[in-house]
Amino acid sequence: QKEVEQNSGPLSVPEGAIASLNCTYSDRGSQSFFWYRQYSGKSPELIMFIYSNGDKEDGRFTAQLNKASQYVSLLIRDSQPSDSATYLCAVRNAGGTSYGKLTFGQGTILTVHP
């Protein structure tokens, strides 16, 4: 069973702080990694994706990937109350039959308090 694990939280940070969200995955051959944000009762909304080892920055968000450790993280700088949501890590598994299927973690609830 290919698993994606996240700390369910909740993670609480003050406004302006850095929020750090972590995710591990079990399939060593996984190739693509995605962070989605989900507000309560809404659909997943893409924040960013990463394919290669290292860091990828997009505005206040930085994704970090370490394939050797099977670990992907998301840093949110200058956190705002509007960032309060559940953050979903999703992994596209390798394999001949895996036609873009995403495996999701259970999500980390982030609360940014003023």
Add this chain to the structure above:
Amino acid sequence: EPEVTQTPSHQVTQMGQEVILRCVPISNHLYFYWYRQILGQKVEFLVSFYNNEISEKSEIFDDQFSVERPDGSNFTLKIRSTKLEDSAMYFCASSAVGGGETQYFGPGTRLLVL
């Protein structure tokens, strides 16, 4: 900006009834997916669809489920005889490429089976 749309937003049905959930993927996308999320649980993959046939399906996607692309724009999920445990949020997603390409999610249909 193009987006995935889904109808209806909410559906209440009696156990044993058939339901059809509808999706209009982003117009130039070629790969289509259904996921579901039971309240408080992970987003789970159901099925992927490309070139008018199923590419991959999960264990959840049993004989009670079917998908169809009846015309050039719609993509449907049919549940033939609903069960109580089918109550969930159902998300349609689409991507331009089936590999690592980003999947964009629709707003979802909340299905309640009584």
